[in-house]
Amino acid sequence: MTQYVIIGDGISGSSAAETLREKDPDAQITVITDEGEPLYNRILIKEHAKGKLPEAPISIHDEGWYEERDIDLSLNTHVTSVDTDAKVVHTHDSGDLEYDKLLVATGGTPTQLPVDNSDADGIHHFWTFEDARGIREHAEQSDTGVIVGAGLLGIDFAAVCGAQGIEANYLMRGDRWWRYALSADGAEIMHEGMRDVGVEPVFDSGVDHFETDDDGHVTAAVDPNDERYECDFAGVAIGLSFNTEFLRGAGLEEENGLIVDEFMQTNVDDVYAAGDLTRFYDVLLGEQAQNGSWGSAKEQGRIAAVNMAADDEAEQFEWVSSYSITHFDFPFLSFGHPTLGDDYAERKYSDTEWRRIAFKDGKIVGGVLIGDLSPQTAFKQLMREQRVVADQKEVLLEPSVDLDELAPTQEQ
Amino acid sequence: MHMATSELRGSSLKLTRIESVSADATVRHVDQLESETLDTFYTALEGNRPITTAEIGLNAGDIIVGPEYYRVDLM
Ligand SMILES: Cc1cc2nc3c(=O)[nH]c(=O)nc-3n(C[C@H](O)[C@H](O)[C@H](O)COP(=O)(O)OP(=O)(O)OC[C@H]3O[C@@H](n4cnc5c(N)ncnc54)[C@H](O)[C@@H]3O)c2cc1C
Numbered sequence: 001m002t003q004y005v006i007i008g009d010g011i012s013g014s015s016a017a018e019t020l021r022e023k024d025p026d027a028q029i030t031v032i033t034d035e036g037e038p039l040y041n042r043i044l045i046k047e048h049a050k051g052k053l054p055e056a057p058i059s060i061h062d063e064g065w066y067e068e069r070d071i072d073l074s075l076n077t078h079v080t081s082v083d084t085d086a087k088v089v090h091t092h093d094s095g096d097l098e099y100d101k102l103l104v105a106t107g108g109t110p111t112q113l114p115v116d117n118s119d120a121d122g123i124h125h126f127w128t129f130e131d132a133r134g135i136r137e138h139a140e141q142s143d144t145g146v147i148v149g150a151g152l153l154g155i156d157f158a159a160v161c162g163a164q165g166i167e168a169n170y171l172m173r174g175d176r177w178w179r180y181a182l183s184a185d186g187a188e189i190m191h192e193g194m195r196d197v198g199v200e201p202v203f204d205s206g207v208d209h210f211e212t213d214d215d216g217h218v219t220a221a222v223d224p225n226d227e228r229y230e231c232d233f234a235g236v237a238i239g240l241s242f243n244t245e246f247l248r249g250a251g252l253e254e255e256n257g258l259i260v261d262e263f264m265q266t267n268v269d270d271v272y273a274a275g276d277l278t279r280f281y282d283v284l285l286g287e288q289a290q291n292g293s294w295g296s297a298k299e300q301g302r303i304a305a306v307n308m309a310a311d312d313e314a315e316q317f318e319w320v321s322s323y324s325i326t327h328f329d330f331p332f333l334s335f336g337h338p339t340l341g342d343d344y345a346e347r348k349y350s351d352t353e354w355r356r357i358a359f360k361d362g363k364i365v366g367g368v369l370i371g372d373l374s375p376q377t378a379f380k381q382l383m384r385e386q387r388v389v390a391d392q393k394e395v396l397l398e399p400s401v402d403l404d405e406l407a408p409t410q411e412q
Numbered sequence: 413m414h415m416a417t418s419e420l421r422g423s424s425l426k427l428t429r430i431e432s433v434s435a436d437a438t439v440r441h442v443d444q445l446e447s448e449t450l451d452t453f454y455t456a457l458e459g460n461r462p463i464t465t466a467e468i469g470l471n472a473g474d475i476i477v478g479p480e481y482y483r484v485d486l487m
Binding site: 041043044047052053054055056057058293294295320322323324326327328329330331373374376377380 | 433434435436437438439441442443444447448450451454455475477478479480481
């Protein structure tokens with residue numbers, strides 16, 4: 001009987017456990033998590049923090065789900081190290097566990113700002129349901145806020161401030177939000193969305209240090225230009241540090257993420273990885289890539305499990321990811337790898353509609369759609385087909401994209 | 413608060429905008445929808461095209477979190 005151990009009960013670990021049980025009915029499966037609750041919907045916790053969604057619908061599995069599938073679930077269990085020669089997982093205070101095949105699905109932890117007082121009371125990071133509960137409780141009592149981190153997670157803090165009636169300044173390092181993926185035209189639509197909910201974007205700013213009162217509670221953020229922004233609530237989302245410290249000495253190849261191939265195999269026999277923390281071989285992109293999104297993590301968990309159960313390279317990970325922002329009255333969708341590529345096309349259609357497509361070697365590798373998401377299916381199809389289309393930007397920038405208008409594919 | 417309803421002609425489903433969610437609801441974020449379902453969801457919101465239960469991959473009573481919250485109702 002094969003013994004599978006999965007470290008992490010986020011969507012990637014949990015989807016792997018489910019798939020393993022389907023593929024290998026007799027196996028012994030253990031899922032270890034250092035959180036105190038089984039899988040919940042991480043992409044909906046922001047709605048709880050906004051005060052819009054009660055707790056119950058955010059839970060995905062209760063402990064009964066694991067019992068029904070004969071999966072051992074270890075809550076509140078922190079893995080401290082892995083011996084990949086002896087094939088043993090060591091935990092903080094729950095003993096050791098032997099494995100035949102191991103899946104590392106431990107995601108990341110938000111990075112703290114390396115500035116004075118960045119751990120003061122009232123300064124929040126956002127990853128767990130517990131974080132969301134704390135953010136909601138504090139946001140309900142707060143009047144003024146500061147947000148740091150001009151990316152996809154920072155904007156969730158802006159939405160929380162907006163929904164909770166906090167007047168906030170969003171301090172950004174460059175001249176716009178998510179400058180790696182958006183030009184000034186696209187970003188301005190997002191800035192207007194922020195202003196509409198009461199959050200003011202502040203450019204060429206950031207945080208030099210935080211000020212606190214005598215009780216150690218944050219009172220202001222001071223930016224590098226010496227501007228002072230009063231706040232009793234602060235949200236910091238400047239990036240993730242991957243949870244791999246327990247793998248020190250285990251021989252796994254790491255390079256800002258755990259390196260895996262398209263089958264989710266690491267360089268060490270019988271050790272797989274899935275989810276946010278992987279740097280996987282992206283077969284559509286033709287190089288190693290990273291992806292922090294729910295759908296991608298779920299699929300990586302499934303693919304890892306299929307290959308673990310098959311003890312073979314049975315199925316490869318081939319996926320076009322999506323990441324939406326749902327906080328404003330216009331929709332926003334980022335797909336694939338919008339910050340990569342060697343060429344791009346973009347157009348603004350109205351004050352709330354904008355599109356950008358990123359190409360690599362003539363093929364679409366990602367993009368951002370604001371306002372009108374209707375071309376997403378066509379663009380994702382072209383990505384999957386790996387079709388060379390960069391020479392036909394006009395067709396791709398038409399308000400309504402008709403793939404029949406593209407010139408037939410040339411023989412390569 | 414007004415309830416905006418996107419009527420989907422000739423179909424068996426409609427999306428109804430809602431303002432609050434009960435504790436026993438099944439809630440999904442748009443990023444949990446398959447690409448085609450997402451497309452159908454947004455098309456349905458614009459009221460441009462009829463959809464059927466089989467096509468959309470959603471169940472009556474489901475709540476979808478998009479730019480607003482919407483409940484999937486049988487017509
Ligand atoms: C606020 C927020 C909003 C988001 N919004 C979206 C969105 O709109 N759309 C989207 O697609 N994605 C969104 N994401 C990203 C998405 O949630 C992640 O990409 C996805 O959940 C990653 O899943 P995972 O299984 O890889 O990792 P995680 O969900 O992080 O799970 C890893 C688990 O491993 C546990 N763990 C770590 N180290 C150890 C250890 N040593 N021992 C035991 N257990 C350990 C952790 O506690 C955690 O439970 C959002 C994320 C956040 C935080």
